[in-house]
Amino acid sequence: SLLMGLFGNNLISCFLYKVLLQVQNQLLDYGGSGMSVMEMSHRGATYLKIHEDVIKRCRDILKVPDNYKILLMPGGGTGQFSAVAMNLMGKTGCADYAVTGAWSAKAFKEAQKYGKANLVFPKAEKFTTIPNQSEWKLDPNASYVYYCDNETVDGVEFNFIPETNGVPIVCDMSSNFMSRPVDVSKFGVIYAGAQKNVGPAGITVVIVREDLIGHALPFTPSILDYAATAKDNSIANTPPTFCIYVMGQVFEWLQRKGGIEGMAKHSQEKSQLIYKAIEDSKGFYFCPVDAKCRSRMNVPFRITANVDYEKEFLEKAEKQGMMQLKGHRSVGGIRASLYNAVTLENTETLAKFMREFYESKN
Ligand code: PMP
Known part of the structure; x- marks a missing residue:
């Protein structure tokens, strides 16, 4: 793509x-x-x-x-x-x-x-x-x-x-x-x-x-x-x-689409949705990056409760049309890349999916 x-x-x-x-x-x-x-x-x-x-x-x-x-x-x-x-x-x-x-x-x-x-x-x-x-x-x-x-x-x-x-x-x-x-x-x-x-x-x-x-x-x-x-x-x-x-x-x-200011607002909103879904999961999702330098573009996170959960997460996400969420091969885990082309709607869908997956395991 x-x-x-x-x-x-x-x-x-x-x-x-x-x-x-x-x-x-x-x-x-x-x-x-x-x-x-x-x-x-x-x-x-x-x-x-x-x-x-x-x-x-x-x-x-x-x-x-x-x-x-x-x-x-x-x-x-x-x-x-x-x-x-x-x-x-x-x-x-x-x-x-x-x-x-x-x-x-x-x-x-x-x-x-x-x-x-x-x-x-x-x-x-x-x-x-x-x-x-x-x-x-x-x-x-x-x-x-x-x-x-x-x-x-x-x-x-x-x-x-x-x-x-x-x-x-x-x-x-x-x-x-x-x-x-x-x-x-x-x-x-x-x-x-x-x-x-x-x-x-x-x-x-x-x-x-x-x-x-x-x-x-x-x-x-x-x-x-x-x-x-x-x-x-x-x-x-x-x-x-x-x-x-x-x-x-x-x-x-x-x-x-509002030029560079439009993109800035947009990426702030999108990344906050995902970081919030991580925060709200009470440790089920874990982002290792310090809060002061968390990326608006690439949100890496892990699920450590069970070794199979990340794989299951990725498979289920893909079935629902959310592709390319696998972390980089050098670090593993999950990574949501929120480049300019990704919409707020797309990101809301992912955040909702994250909540549903978390709830299904708790
Ligand atoms: N710098 C950054 C920040 C990157 O993300 C990448 C590739 N993902 C590179 C450099 C290397 O770029 P390329 O694959 O175009 O050589």
Whole structure:
């Protein structure tokens, strides 16, 4: 299902139904061009217009300041683990990493290939919290400070922007991109793989402050080089045109749905419904994450009363059309991902199901 909707096979209830329908309507003939977007030359006027429009919408939605470039890059979030280090590490040869979950841990590991990557606090065995900034040890000489705004596997989300005394901040927003307003001017680089909140897998949005462009390590492949990408407006080679086009449709939908403020309100309401269902179960459902950094996007929880209950929960949920609730393979358990495409109605159905399941066991 596109965008990892919780209700994958129940399109009518899925917010993105309208987007998918529009894509279907335009599939054979985009805007009277007589062609599908996927048939078009990436240098032709019709595609170039789509490309520009997508970047402009992204800028409008996030109020990206003029001194930032918006790049569309290949390689997903994982590609940026390398790209960030290759593009920025060269300044001083070292960088600071706040590891708060599985994805920042991967980024930290990758960065070690390109320079000295420091942990700003010791790596936890289990990721359930974000240490207060007073416990962070930042290196004033670091080229950048890296963190992941929302840890998708662990359900740990930042609700503050760290103070770094002028050291540029690099932030992985792959799994909470465009789910709340963000002061872009506080960041050096923000990046996000499209596939959670804004489009099909295959494209990564990278928002980068201009002064950080052009300092890549000499061996950086051009395809991951911010300067080369910016110079050709993200068409240095053939971009995934169809993905980018669909992302544009999602942006348009998001703007219609109240923009970034609308998404923020919506994700707050949705996640509260699920956390409340957990709280109300008096320990039957258990979320290991500290209350101060519980994610609005990914709600992981366990049922420990009986070893078979989680399996039964997932099977029953799936029979009722609630798909993809299984926790990440590395941690197990259950995880409700409440990406932008999931509706309040969908979430109410899940909360109701959680209550019913709990009551049937008590
Ligand atoms: N960062 C985060 C926060 C993620 O959730 C993911 C993937 N789920 C990645 C990075 C890696 O992204 P990709 O699969 O696009 O390489």
